[in-house]
Amino acid sequence: MLFRADVKSSADVDALMDIAESKWGTVDVLVNNAGITKDELLRRMTEDDWEAVLDVNLKGVFYCCRAVSRIMSKNNQGHIINISSIVGIQGRRGQANYSASKAGLIGLTKSLAKELGQNNIQVNAVLPGYMTTEMGGAVSKTVQDRIFQENVLGRPANPQEVAEFIYCLSHMSSVSGQVFNLDSRII
Numbered sequence: 001m002l003f004r005a006d007v008k009s010s011a012d013v014d015a016l017m018d019i020a021e022s023k024w025g026t027v028d029v030l031v032n033n034a035g036i037t038k039d040e041l042l043r044r045m046t047e048d049d050w051e052a053v054l055d056v057n058l059k060g061v062f063y064c065c066r067a068v069s070r071i072m073s074k075n076n077q078g079h080i081i082n083i084s085s086i087v088g089i090q091g092r093r094g095q096a097n098y099s100a101s102k103a104g105l106i107g108l109t110k111s112l113a114k115e116l117g118q119n120n121i122q123v124n125a126v127l128p129g130y131m132t133t134e135m136g137g138a139v140s141k142t143v144q145d146r147i148f149q150e151n152v153l154g155r156p157a158n159p160q161e162v163a164e165f166i167y168c169l170s171h172m173s174s175v176s177g178q179v180f181n182l183d184s185r186i187i
Helices: 012-026 047-075 096-118 141-150 157-172
Strands: 027-032 078-083 119-129 179-181
Touching: 012 047, 027 047, 027 157, 047 078, 047 096, 047 119, 078 096, 078 157, 096 119, 096 179, 119 157
Parallel strands: 027 078, 078 119, 119 179
Antiparallel strands: none
């Protein structure tokens, strides 16, 4: 089924989770992968650009986790997988908003793992690495070249492999609070 919801709206997210629960009785896995970038050096970054990135990348995840945790707690099971980024650990010039949102996501992951573990809800984060998706392909050639130079394999991550890892992680029963780096840039 296809649903449309704005993760920046708690009402939209709550309605989405209500629909899922009424259709299937539960939500087994939530993958928080909505994300945007609005790159700019800090001194030129607008408040709107700062807020837009944090609203989608961090507040949206908060809304989704809060809503789904109510459902998962009733069923005493579930897995939340948050898609973060290596820049949440390393930082990146011109990405203060994106880096802050992804670092916040790592902290949120660890906190929720501790909080929700008593309800058998696993919470993990995945750092998928640079991929030539629509968002990744929008970065300049200079930035792409730097990423590939930092990457020990010299190539982008494979979206199919990332999806397979997330699928396998969602079936593990004893892993929570972890950050999995699938990026070949070394932390």
